Amino acid sequence: MKILALAGGVGGAKLAHGLAQVLPPQDLTIVVNTGDDFEHFGLSISPDLDTVCYTLAGLANPQTGWGLAGESWTALEQAKQLGAPGWFNLGDRDLGTHLERTRRLRDGEALSAITADFCSAWGIGPQVLPMSDQPVRTMVRTADGRELAFQNYFVELRCEPQVRGFRFAGIEAAQPAPGLLEAAAAADLVVLCPSNPWVSIAPILGLPGLPAALAAKPVLAVSPIIGGQALKGPAAKMFSELGIAPSALAVAEYYGELLTGLVLDTLDADQQEALRELGIISLATASIMQDPADRARLAAEVLEFGQSLLTHA
Ligand code: FO1
Numbered sequence: 119m120k121i122l123a124l125a126g127g128v129g130g131a132k133l134a135h136g137l138a139q140v141l142p143p144q145d146l147t148i149v150v151n152t153g154d155d156f157e158h159f160g161l162s163i164s165p166d167l168d169t170v171c172y173t174l175a176g177l178a179n180p181q182t183g184w185g186l187a188g189e190s191w192t193a194l195e196q197a198k199q200l201g202a203p204g205w206f207n208l209g210d211r212d213l214g215t216h217l218e219r220t221r222r223l224r225d226g227e228a229l230s231a232i233t234a235d236f237c238s239a240w241g242i243g244p245q246v247l248p249m250s251d252q253p254v255r256t257m258v259r260t261a262d263g264r265e266l267a268f269q270n271y272f273v274e275l276r277c278e279p280q281v282r283g284f285r286f287a288g289i290e291a292a293q294p295a296p297g298l299l300e301a302a303a304a305a306d307l308v309v310l311c312p313s314n315p316w317v318s319i320a321p322i323l324g325l326p327g328l329p330a331a332l333a334a335k336p337v338l339a340v341s342p343i344i345g346g347q348a349l350k351g352p353a354a355k356m357f358s359e360l361g362i363a364p365s366a367l368a369v370a371e372y373y374g375e376l377l378t379g380l381v382l383d384t385l386d387a388d389q390q391e392a393l394r395e396l397g398i399i400s401l402a403t404a405s406i407m408q409d410p411a412d413r414a415r416l417a418a419e420v421l422e423f424g425q426s427l428l429t430h431a
Pocket residue numbers: 126127128154164165166168169184185205206207208212269272273
């Protein structure tokens with residue numbers, strides 16, 4: 119069964135890692151949000167792409183989910199001592215990734231090609247694609263009338279400003295990365311990883327041509343909202359500030375017509391009836407991924423559920 123998985127950062131990376139553990143590498147393509155990308159210290163930083171790759175390679179920091187395990191911070195400490203902004207934590211080894219990505223981008227290479235080479239260097243089997251080779255930048259509109267670049271909202275301001283909406287700058291001119299539409303066409307099942315629907319999955323789904331490529335496919339989402347809360351990040355806060363009570367059901371309603379099935383936590387099993395009424399088939403299971411074994415178990419359950427959708431379709 120060929121799978122196309124859509125992922126953002128930490129939550130998405132965990133399920134992507136689970137899928138990579140249970141599928142042959144040639145059967146899995148992971149497309150990653152680049153709306154969080156930004157330039158900092160003159161470097162091109164792709165946080166979600168790095169989070170997914172570091173996780174797949176077994177290199178990620180297990181405490182934060184982003185960045186590298188066993189990191190040191192000498193370069194940033196030195197820069198901070200000289201007056202540099204210190205709100206975005208770039209570790210010494212992580213900086214090496216950004217230096218090399220930036221060098222190759224400046225030489226005119228495409229982000230997808232650079233990512234493919236990094237993946238081989240890290241021994242990653244499945245295909246990992248940035249959603250696009252053209253820059254897309256998620257902008258957050260706030261209640262006090264500002265429009266913030268995503269990392270300023272997320273890291274610098276700790277998601278504190280009230281959200282009113284989002285804009286994905288550059289999305290109209292962005293093309294799906296080479297190989298993405300082909301992977302979508304070849305996929306038997308599309309998996310929306312438990313990432314933030316508003317700012318991690320929406321930019322990918324906003325790419326010209328992608329919704330049409332997915333329209334005829336069975337699409338399963340794993341809810342990032344459990345018991346009305348997000349395990350990590352501002353997804354639940356965003357739903358509330360946009361006037362929607364955060365729930366697994368709200369996630370399904372957000373994805374609307376695109377969605378065939380939803381995997382939700384057993385804690386939210388009482389929402390299955392309402393999902394059925396919406397025409398969404400659901401599976402309630404333990405969806406919190408504490409360790410790599412949990413990731414593989416959840417991925418296997420998602421695939422089995424997906425398989426049952428295919429055979430009943
Ligand atoms: N997230 C934070 O909350 N604080 C940080 O200082 C931070 C640094 C960072 C450095 C490299 C990287 O690849 C990711 C980093 N992240 C940090 C995570 C990132 O901002 C978010 O996880 C995503 O953009 C949201 O998915």
